[in-house]
Amino acid sequence: MSASSSAEIRHLVRVLEDKYGTIPWWPGDCEEVMIGAILTQQTRWENVERALFELNVRGLCTMQAILAADSHDLENAIRCTGYYRMKAGRLKSLAVFVEEQCGGVKRMETTSTGTLREGLLSVHGIGEETADSILCYGFSRPNFVIDAYTDRMVRCIGLTDPRNRLKGLFEQVLPKTNAACRQTHAHIVEYAKEYCGKKRCEACILVNSNG
DNA sequence: GACCAGGTCCTTG
């Protein structure tokens, strides 16, 4: 089944490409992406945008500022994203990692993707999806993100590969470029947000109708 | 009021 999984994914990628072409997704500089990646955990993006605005107003949109910030101020700025106490703590942990362990964002830009991923995963509150989002959208690495939508879509079109193998499958099928990873993930979210609810997903209709 | 959102961690069976 694994040999044909690649074919299924290849097809899905092409159908989505035909449907959407190039679409903008996840704007912002590296530090804003890192912050947004934590804020968006289990939360709608519209709420994250409001929190990012609040952080910008208070001058808290950099790792250095977060490192120095009063925790209560940080919590207030991001309250609208939910889980605000926990997320404030996670932002602090990330800032400690970036500034004190990595020596700043600049240094991270010259670090290998594998080393960077390992480091990010060692931060309490950063799991695979958050780490991969940061690598793909913040550091522009050819690193594919598997999220709940991606998982839902591939199930719907009939794949049974375990979630932890999907990242490898997509990266094996896609060109080894950041643009390809970022674009395909954006396509999946775009489609899934509209057609794939938690209970009903219509990815299979898209894929079959265009075959 | 019920249900869900671009997860992660911790505890149980």
Next chain:
DNA sequence: CAAGGACATGGT
């Protein structure tokens, strides 16, 4: 290792 709960606000 799978399943379930905690974290919390905001939109439909």
